[in-house]
Amino acid sequence: MDHRYNRHNRRKYSLKVQIVLVTKYRKQLLKGSIADDVKQKILDIANTRGYEIIAMETDKDHIHFLLSYDATDRVCDIVKIVKQETTYYLWQKYNS
Numbered sequence: 001m002d003h004r005y006n007r008h009n010r011r012k013y014s015l016k017v018q019i020v021l022v023t024k025y026r027k028q029l030l031k032g033s034i035a036d037d038v039k040q041k042i043l044d045i046a047n048t049r050g051y052e053i054i055a056m057e058t059d060k061d062h063i064h065f066l067l068s069y070d071a072t073d074r075v076c077d078i079v080k081i082v083k084q085e086t087t088y089y090l091w092q093k094y095n096s
Helices: 033-049 075-094
Strands: 006-008 011-013 015-022 052-057 062-070
Touching: 015 075, 033 052, 033 062, 033 075, 062 075
Parallel strands: none
Antiparallel strands: 006 011, 015 062, 052 062
């Protein structure tokens, strides 16, 4: 059996997307524990939503990750969810 493809009803697919999120004005904010917190939050989002993170890396001003997702999801919705939840999480954590 080939495990590289997902199957659902009559569909057979393998959808992957690379998402790059950049900080506002390319400020170098993703250092140390902040980068680790962002990575962990993205992993938590992926686990709860049923996505698979294949690879993830951060630099000082951006984060990029390769994500495998279901055919019923849209990339724009995935990006929207990740941006909203990570921004809200970091704002709460570092402004309280």
